[in-house]
Amino acid sequence: MKRVFFPRAETVLDGIYVELVRSLYAAFIPSLIMSVGFIAGGCLAVRETGDMTLAIIVALGTLTSLIRLAVAFGGRKEAFDTGLGLARAQRLEQYFAVAYLAFAACLGAYGVRIFTLPAPEAHLFTVTMLVGYGAGVSAGMALRPRLAIASMAFGIVPGVTAAFMVPNESYWATAAMMTALLAGGIRSLLDRYRFTVREISRRITFGNLARTDGLTDLPNRLALREWFEEHVTLNSRAGLVAVHCLDLDGFKTVNDEHGHPVGDALLAAVGKRLAYIIRDTDMAARLGGDEFAVVQCGMRHPEEAAVLARRIEAAIRQPFRLGGRVAKISTCIGYAVSDDRAEDLEPLISRADEALYIAKRRGVGIAAHTTEEIAVPAAA
Structure with a gap:
């Protein structure tokens, strides 16, 4: 659907x-x-x-x-x-x-x-x-x-x-x-x-x-920024907010071996999976290439961000059936949590990107950025 x-x-x-x-x-x-x-x-x-x-x-x-x-x-x-x-x-x-x-x-x-x-x-x-x-x-x-x-x-x-x-x-x-x-x-x-x-x-x-990614039908970065301002910055009940940044490990291999049409179909399928597992109060967007972001709001505890990150990782790890082909990829995820509604989206994305870089460098699936340090959550 x-x-x-x-x-x-x-x-x-x-x-x-x-x-x-x-x-x-x-x-x-x-x-x-x-x-x-x-x-x-x-x-x-x-x-x-x-x-x-x-x-x-x-x-x-x-x-x-x-x-x-x-x-x-x-x-x-x-x-x-x-x-x-x-x-x-x-x-x-x-x-x-x-x-x-x-x-x-x-x-x-x-x-x-x-x-x-x-x-x-x-x-x-x-x-x-x-x-x-x-x-x-x-x-x-x-x-x-x-x-x-x-x-x-x-x-x-x-x-x-x-x-x-x-x-x-x-x-x-x-x-x-x-x-x-x-x-x-x-x-x-x-x-x-x-x-x-x-x-x-x-x-x-x-x-x-102008605000929709034509390939995945997900919002693009502009739409995500507007949504964030409306649902987080101007929402007194936004609670804790987490921004998850992820890219796809193995996507380039699929794209090179099977061609761009299959690669495009894979990106669209990833977009649908992300949309399926998040709540109606959250937002998933494609930032470009094989990079995606998820904004999670209304949290009561930072651990909820770790739970969603693990769900995203598990969902992406499942095989994708693309016509007559089966593609297997994985993902690394970095996320940042904030309780400051005055904080803009871009600094949160930057911190989540930093955590994503740490996760890829360490060879782990998920890393969390905190104000004190980069933490690696325990595996599910």
């Missing part, structure tokens, strides 16, 4: 979804303007008409509007977190949708009620507000078209329908124009959505290709 080496949110489809959800939280100002306009216009309309039903609708609309602003503002930090994943993005979208649709329903009820009352000045302001709402939704929510269209349907269609019911040709013409603008806005946001999705997909795909 092929292992997904990047977090699920970083696959192309999920990465697109996360970016689209982020766009909802980027358009805070239009929501703020709409809320201020609704509250001010609603209060003036209530004062002009003295209608209690309208007053209740305005009160509910004010409440849902403030909730909508609180959700939009309060979720911005999480939405633009570089580590935002699929599950968190889905939750953020649900919160946003509930708050937004609740306000849209109040706006729709307001439009229906206001056009049944003899208040021409309030009617004029309501038309302006509904058109502005449609423009704001089209601009700020175009990348989530289902939510945008539902918001327009709840917020604008009831008022437009009520305007059509007023026995006046000017109202009919106004309602017809609002309907045309609504249809045009929906068409525009759908076109923008399709174009933006293609652009985001292309950007994420190229980004992943």
Whole structure:
């Protein structure tokens, strides 16, 4: 089974979804303007008409509007977190949708009620507000078209329908124009959505290709550095961290005797074995040639690093079946353990490389680098 080496949110489809959800939280100002306009216009309309039903609708609309602003503002930090994943993005979208649709329903009820009352000045302001709402939704929510269209349907269609019911040709013409603008806005946001999705997909795909080793499908050094910063440096619960560096003893012989295609297949098979034996919280990467690295985090005791190193050594020692051939290789491993989350990846790799050199020089499989000395763990 092929292992997904990047977090699920970083696959192309999920990465697109996360970016689209982020766009909802980027358009805070239009929501703020709409809320201020609704509250001010609603209060003036209530004062002009003295209608209690309208007053209740305005009160509910004010409440849902403030909730909508609180959700939009309060979720911005999480939405633009570089580590935002699929599950968190889905939750953020649900919160946003509930708050937004609740306000849209109040706006729709307001439009229906206001056009049944003899208040021409309030009617004029309501038309302006509904058109502005449609423009704001089209601009700020175009990348989530289902939510945008539902918001327009709840917020604008009831008022437009009520305007059509007023026995006046000017109202009919106004309602017809609002309907045309609504249809045009929906068409525009759908076109923008399709174009933006293609652009985001292309950007994420190229980004992943730049961070993935084309031979083994493992992350490359750049991706490993980014993963380390996110999951170790910025993670307060990372615990002890170990970096294992290894190369393949006997790989050159296989490559020379059987050719580069077999050598490439061997490297790919090694990558799959490494991915299989590490935990989901760890990361394996190909640094180049026959050199690999594994970052192990969340440890409670340094001995856990020695256990993983022995597992890696045992896994690589098992024969590889490559088509009709069987290849046998071994590995030397050097690893370094750190409890300092502020330590960068590169110094840890350097220390693990130093331990790897010692292991190869001594002719042993595994060597550990500590702050005091290079130690050779006991064999399993």
